Amino acid sequence: MSTNKYGFSTNSVHAGEEPDFREGATGDVVVPIHLSTTFARKQVEIPTAGYEYTRSLNPTRKALETKLAMLENARYGLVFSSGLAAETTVLIALLKSGDHIVAFDDLYGGTKRLFNNVFNEYGIQVSYVDATDAARVEEAIRPETRVVWVETPSNPLLKVCDIRAIAAITRKHELTLVADNTFLSPYFQNPLDLGADIVIHSSTKYIGGHSDVLGGAVLLSDAALYESLQYRQNAVGAVLSPFDSYLTLRGIKTFSLRMEQHQKNAFAIAHFLESHPKVSRVIYPGLESHPQHELSKSQTQGHGGVLSFEIKGTGTEAKNFLESLHLFALAESLGGVESLIELPSAMTHSGIPKELREQIGITDTLIRVSVGIEDVNDLIGDLSQALELSTKH
Numbered sequence: 001m002s003t004n005k006y007g008f009s010t011n012s013v014h015a016g017e018e019p020d021f022r023e024g025a026t027g028d029v030v031v032p033i034h035l036s037t038t039f040a041r042k043q044v045e046i047p048t049a050g051y052e053y054t055r056s057l058n059p060t061r062k063a064l065e066t067k068l069a070m071l072e073n074a075r076y077g078l079v080f081s082s083g084l085a086a087e088t089t090v091l092i093a094l095l096k097s098g099d100h101i102v103a104f105d106d107l108y109g110g111t112k113r114l115f116n117n118v119f120n121e122y123g124i125q126v127s128y129v130d131a132t133d134a135a136r137v138e139e140a141i142r143p144e145t146r147v148v149w150v151e152t153p154s155n156p157l158l159k160v161c162d163i164r165a166i167a168a169i170t171r172k173h174e175l176t177l178v179a180d181n182t183f184l185s186p187y188f189q190n191p192l193d194l195g196a197d198i199v200i201h202s203s204t205k206y207i208g209g210h211s212d213v214l215g216g217a218v219l220l221s222d223a224a225l226y227e228s229l230q231y232r233q234n235a236v237g238a239v240l241s242p243f244d245s246y247l248t249l250r251g252i253k254t255f256s257l258r259m260e261q262h263q264k265n266a267f268a269i270a271h272f273l274e275s276h277p278k279v280s281r282v283i284y285p286g287l288e289s290h291p292q293h294e295l296s297k298s299q300t301q302g303h304g305g306v307l308s309f310e311i312k313g314t315g316t317e318a319k320n321f322l323e324s325l326h327l328f329a330l331a332e333s334l335g336g337v338e339s340l341i342e343l344p345s346a347m348t349h350s351g352i353p354k355e356l357r358e359q360i361g362i363t364d365t366l367i368r369v370s371v372g373i374e375d376v377n378d379l380i381g382d383l384s385q386a387l388e389l390s391t392k393h
């Protein structure tokens with residue numbers, strides 16, 4: 001359990017990693033990677049410092065859970081082998097056959113696949129609504145509804161939903177509000193403070209921050225729910241390894257620095273693209289032109305490092321542009337220090353039928369950018385030369 005007495009950057013560096021000065025300990029300033037899968041004890045009934053077996057509890061993983069709980073203003077944290085492992089454990093803790101979820105229609109595709117193709121087979125129903133209008137969430141609630149699931153901003157259209165307004169609805173109907181906070185990270189948004197009950201992260205993204213470690217996290221403050229999740233995590237075994245816990249801890253040390261630079265670069269690129277003649281539309285919640293700019297400002301400390309834009313012309317021109325870039329890696333995922341770019345219609349969202357994609361706004365010329373922390377002039381230079389080349393192929 002955590003109590004927050006320091007600021008975000010201090011907690012990013014120190015929380016969960018206080019040096020151990022007890023007899024025989026070495027005072028490491030970085031938590032060691034405890035690879036041991038089992039822990040010896042002196043007395044049959046007394047596990048040493050509470051540790052028995054790494055699936056149940058591991059000191060390196062525990063350090064990461066403590067740090068992340070601090071950063072999300074949560075009392076408890078659990079970390080998992082991926083974002084989807086975290087989601088699965090939350091779902092099995094909250095739902096049983098016959099229950100119903102109301103979910104934002106613009107959720108990450110893998111979350112929808114989990115709901116539609118896996119949990120549906122266990123008798124769980126889901127209704128998707130445009131949660132940018134909180135009234136739609138309330139309209140979709142049924143007697144069997146147990147959970148409301150949102151992700152804000154959404155991907156790749158960066159739609160924002162009002163966490164406070166939706167939390168008022170879930171409180172009124174005694175439902176659990178789960179917020180996927182992957183896109184803004186705890187540096188820019190803290191859904192628990194806005195009324196959500198559970199926060200989920202794919203720590204593969206901004207939390208790890210270096211595109212080298214897969215992971216997931218669940219942060220919450222309800223003791224009974226935490227115990228239920230901990231029990232199920234151990235029962236299904238969806239834990240993060242000690243080495244991956246260490247890598248994630250290492251990534252978090254520079255969290256504030258990275259996030260500030262991601263955002264600074266994202267703003268500069270958004271402004272550059274907005275004024276470029278070959279770009280028809282830029283979607284970034286930090287821009288005044290974003291339809292929910294004011295809402296984004298009212299519930300976040302910043303707007304993050306992901307933006308989308310539409311290139312004028314055809315899908316072929318969009319592909320020419322992407323294939324002409326040198327610095328931006330043409331790749332799925334987001335949140336790493338390196339800039340990534342992708343074409344949702346052909347990559348992350350290609351599983352959605354074209355007609356539906358067009359209907360929701362994922363056109364063949366929509367491009368998503370995860371802006372990295374490189375020199376922004378280099379990034380703009382690369383975008384600029386590729387935009388010139390896009391029509392010259």
Ligand SMILES: Cc1ncc(COP(=O)(O)O)c(C=O)c1O
Nearest residue numbers: 082083084108180182202204215
């Ligand atoms: C918003 C969001 N939530 C959850 C996930 C799933 O996380 P993971 O890939 O770590 O399982 C992703 C992955 O892209 C994501 O973007």
